[in-house]
Amino acid sequence: MDAHISEAIGRPDLIRLDDGLVCLRFETMKAVSALAAVRHLLDTGAVRRGDTLVDSSSGIYAYALALACHRYGMRCHIVGSTTVDHTLRTQLALLGARLEQMEPSANLKLDQSRRVARVREILRDHPEYHWMRQYHDDIHYLGYEAVAERIHAETGTGALTLVGGVGSGASTGALAQYLRKRVAGVRLVGVQPYGSVTFGSDHVLDPEIIIAGIGSSIPFGNVRHDLYDTVHWLAFDAARAGSVDLLHRHAVFAGLSTGAAYLAARWEHRAEPGRTTVFIAADTGHRYVDTVFARPDEAPSVEELTPRPVTSPDDLAMPWSRMEWNGSPAPRNAVAGGGPA
Numbered sequence: 356m357d358a359h360i361s362e363a364i365g366r367p368d369l370i371r372l373d374d375g376l377v378c379l380r381f382e383t384m385k386a387v388s389a390l391a392a393v394r395h396l397l398d399t400g401a402v403r404r405g406d407t408l409v410d411s412s413s414g415i416y417a418y419a420l421a422l423a424c425h426r427y428g429m430r431c432h433i434v435g436s437t438t439v440d441h442t443l444r445t446q447l448a449l450l451g452a453r454l455e456q457m458e459p460s461a462n463l464k465l466d467q468s469r470r471v472a473r474v475r476e477i478l479r480d481h482p483e484y485h486w487m488r489q490y491h492d493d494i495h496y497l498g499y500e501a502v503a504e505r506i507h508a509e510t511g512t513g514a515l516t517l518v519g520g521v522g523s524g525a526s527t528g529a530l531a532q533y534l535r536k537r538v539a540g541v542r543l544v545g546v547q548p549y550g551s552v553t554f555g556s557d558h559v560l561d562p563e564i565i566i567a568g569i570g571s572s573i574p575f576g577n578v579r580h581d582l583y584d585t586v587h588w589l590a591f592d593a594a595r596a597g598s599v600d601l602l603h604r605h606a607v608f609a610g611l612s613t614g615a616a617y618l619a620a621r622w623e624h625r626a627e628p629g630r631t632t633v634f635i636a637a638d639t640g641h642r643y644v645d646t647v648f649a650r651p652d653e654a655p656s657v658e659e660l661t662p663r664p665v666t667s668p669d670d671l672a673m674p675w676s677r678m679e680w681n682g683s684p685a686p687r688n689a690v691a692g693g694g695p696a
């Protein structure tokens with residue numbers, strides 16, 4: 356029996372959708388990561404019960420950290436972007452977390468840098484607060500070891516491909532790293548939006564809404580570029596087609612980054628059907644009802660979509676591109692260290 360709801364929420368389901376195509380489905384992905392991170396900080400004496408943990412978040416990390424703080428008797432202060440919706444605001448308030456929500460910004464970069472600036476102000480006024488730095492501190496990898504163990508136990512020692520959206524990089528990076536400790540030849544496929552510095556798509560702007568949680572306008576230390584074999588870039592509309600098809604064909608109600616990962620995973624699985632392909636579903640579809648699921652007939656059919664093969668980010672084109680990354684280092688604009696965040 357679980358001692359706290361966060362443990363149940365953090366434990367994903369593994370669902371076989373087709374022969375060799377598996378969905379790793381989280382209710383909300385970062386709960387498992389935040390729980391282990393906070394436990395590690397307590398165990399190592401970096402923080403004590405009752406201390407305040409602070410971070411900036413555009414969505415599911417805020418909820419995950421608030422749950423972990425509730426579990427371990429910590430205070431929680433979140434600087435949230437405008438993407439924090441009414442449902443999340445209500446839950447955060449009742450969980451006892453303090454949310455400061457930023458005013459709408461003209462773009463993602465401005466929103467991210469304003470949130471970081473606000474966290475710095477908070478830390479100046481409260482030096483005793485602990486900044487979680489979910490994008491940079493690799494303690495956010497720790498919680499995924501149990502998930503990797505579970506994937507390994509259920510999929511065995513055969514060839515495995517893992518596909519997932521890359522935001523902070525913690526989930527895909529950690530799962531690949533922990534799986535590779537257990538089984539040889541695990542392939543890692545990262546999924547990105549256009550307009551993100553992380554894998555060099557910042558020069559191609561998707562005029563539609565961003566895909567919440569993946570991509571970035573600033574470098575993240577938790578992205579380890581050398582772990583990735585392949586990268587897919589998907590525009591909003593292609594990701595939406597994936598989310599709609601996933602619900603329609605397999606009855607999995609999940610968000611937009613999941614739709615993008617599902618499309619990429621289908622492609623990888625068709626190319627190499629002998630491998631088991633596991634893709635990450637990071638959250639449920641609820642907060643995407645109006646933007647993604649409202650007019651399903653307008654979404655393109657997944658059968659009509661194919662990625663454009665590219666050998667350099669310079670050749671990226673919408674709505675879908677694929678490149679063998681082969682463990683290349685971070686593009687110039689994605690080199691972390693010394694940056695503001």
Ligand SMILES: Cc1ncc(COP(=O)(O)O)c(C=O)c1O
Pocket residue numbers: 414415416520521522523524525526527567568569610612613637638
């Ligand atoms: C919906 C969603 N999908 C995927 C991700 C990417 O996860 P990670 O930060 O572990 O790379 C996030 C992160 O915020 C997210 O919110």
